[in-house]
Amino acid sequence: xxxxxxxxxxxxxxxxxxxxxxxxxxxxxxxxxxxxxxxxxxxxxxxxxxxxxxxxxxxxxxxxxxxxxxxxxxxxxxxxxxxxxxxxxxxxxxxxxxxxxxxxxxxxxxxxxxxxxxxxxxxxxxxxxxxxxxxxxxxxxxxxxxxxxxxxxxxxxxxxxxxxxxxxxxxxxxxxxxxxxxxxxxxxxxxxxxxxxxxxxxxxxxxxxxxxxxxxxxxxxxxxxxxxxxxxxxxxxxxxxxxxxxxxxxxxxxxxxxxxxxxxxxxxxxxxxxxxxxxxxxxxxxxxxxx
Ligand code: C5P
Numbered sequence: 001x002x003x004x005x006x007x008x009x010x011x012x013x014x015x016x017x018x019x020x021x022x023x024x025x026x027x028x029x030x031x032x033x034x035x036x037x038x039x040x041x042x043x044x045x046x047x048x049x050x051x052x053x054x055x056x057x058x059x060x061x062x063x064x065x066x067x068x069x070x071x072x073x074x075x076x077x078x079x080x081x082x083x084x085x086x087x088x089x090x091x092x093x094x095x096x097x098x099x100x101x102x103x104x105x106x107x108x109x110x111x112x113x114x115x116x117x118x119x120x121x122x123x124x125x126x127x128x129x130x131x132x133x134x135x136x137x138x139x140x141x142x143x144x145x146x147x148x149x150x151x152x153x154x155x156x157x158x159x160x161x162x163x164x165x166x167x168x169x170x171x172x173x174x175x176x177x178x179x180x181x182x183x184x185x186x187x188x189x190x191x192x193x194x195x196x197x198x199x200x201x202x203x204x205x206x207x208x209x210x211x212x213x214x215x216x217x218x219x220x221x222x223x224x225x226x227x228x229x230x231x232x233x234x235x236x237x238x239x240x241x242x243x244x245x246x247x248x249x250x251x252x253x254x255x256x257x258x259x260x261x262x263x264x265x266x267x268x269x270x271x272x273x274x275x276x277x278x279x280x281x282x283x284x285x286x287x288x289x290x291x
Contacts, residue, residue: 001047006120008040008112009151009291010101011144012174012255012262014210015201016224018192026143026159027189032166032203035151036174036288040109041098042075042116046124048092052076056097064099078114078141082121085137086128102284104182106256108144115148135163144256151291153210155203170213172290173271175249177240178260179283183230185257195232197225219251219264227254237261240283247274 014032022028054076056064071077079093095117101109118138122129129137131150138145143160155164201223209218231237237254240261244252248270249263265271268289275287 001045002124003043003045004120004124005041005043006116006123008042008097008101008109008116009035009148010038010107010109010112010176010288011035011147012176013106013224013253014222015203015206016226016256017201017203018197018225021193022159024159027192029157029160030201030203031156031160032153032201032206033147033156034153034172035148035291036176037291038101038107038176038286038288040101040113040116042113042120043096043098044079044117044120044124045094045096046091046121048094050092050094052079052093052095054095054097056099059098059100067097067099067103074110074114074141074145075117078117078138078145079121081137081140082118086121086125088125100286102178102260104184105178105260106183106254106258107176107178107260108148108256111142111144112148114138114141114145118145118149135161153207153290155207166207168207168210168290170210172210172215173265173268174262174288174290175244175247175265175271175274175278176255176260176262176286176288177244177278177283178286179234179236179240181234181236181259183234183258188226188230188257191232192226192229195229198228199223200225215250215264215266219249222251222253222264224253224255226257230254230258234259236282243278244274247277249274 135146206221244263252263
């Protein structure tokens with residue numbers, strides 16, 4: 001048997017713009033995505049010669065109910081896609097996921113796990129796929145999976161599969177708040193069709209300020225056209241933003257289709273102080289830096 005453990009990093013949308021609706025029903029997007037240190041751990045064991053198995057627990061070792069432990073789980077689906085594409089016989093696979101990334105948060109938790117499975121299997125089998133081919137396999141699992149394979153900072157277009165790495169060489173410090181409700185991605189995208197965006201992001205300007213490590217100028221340029229639409233049903237998103245700004249964030253926005261909201265802080269100590277200050281019963285709070 002062969003085993004590997006791969007960290008599955010969450011993502012933030014520093015910007016998210018919708019350019020239109022595609023003929024396949026998906027939305028044409030233009031985003032700046034950032035991988036952050038908040039992560040699940042995905043352990044893959046191949047060669048079990050037994051029926052496939054998937055287990056999930058939280059960071060305290062408590063088994064997680066409610067997360068599908070079969071082919072409905074993106075991580076399982078990713079492994080199926082890998083073996084089919086590599087034309088390899090089924091060796092028997094065991095997947096174990098230690099989950100820290102909250103679900104239905106816009107943090108790409110499930111997609112990050114799927115990406116970790118693809119990267120892990122690719123490593124165990126001697127790298128049969130290059131990064132681009134692996135990202136193409138990832139796109140078959142879900143729109144956020146290609147970015148989760150690439151990591152770092154990237155301008156992401158199309159459905160999520162057109163990636164241009166935009167390395168920053170600076171470190172950003174974030175506090176992420178996840179309210180106790182989740183948001184359905186397909187429902188929010190469908191609702192957004194009725195409410196065209198009033199303000200659009202300027203991704204290049206944001207990246208320029210982040211490269212210059214000018215967080216005060218970058219903060220107000222964080223922008224997500226899905227945020228006002230989500231806030232119509234969940235005004236708490238706006239109050240969490242206000243709390244992050246009052247706690248010292250240079251800017252704060254919902255990530256992806258929510259419901260998590262993140263703040264960009266001037267430095268690590270400011271972010272960690274805000275993390276302590278913001279801890280409450282209404283939402284979970286996480287410190288994370290760019291990776
Ligand atoms: O690709 P994925 O399965 O993660 O997408 C989930 C849902 O989000 C899609 O079924 C679609 O409703 C919506 N979506 C979209 N446009 C995108 C990405 C996702 O409309 N670019």
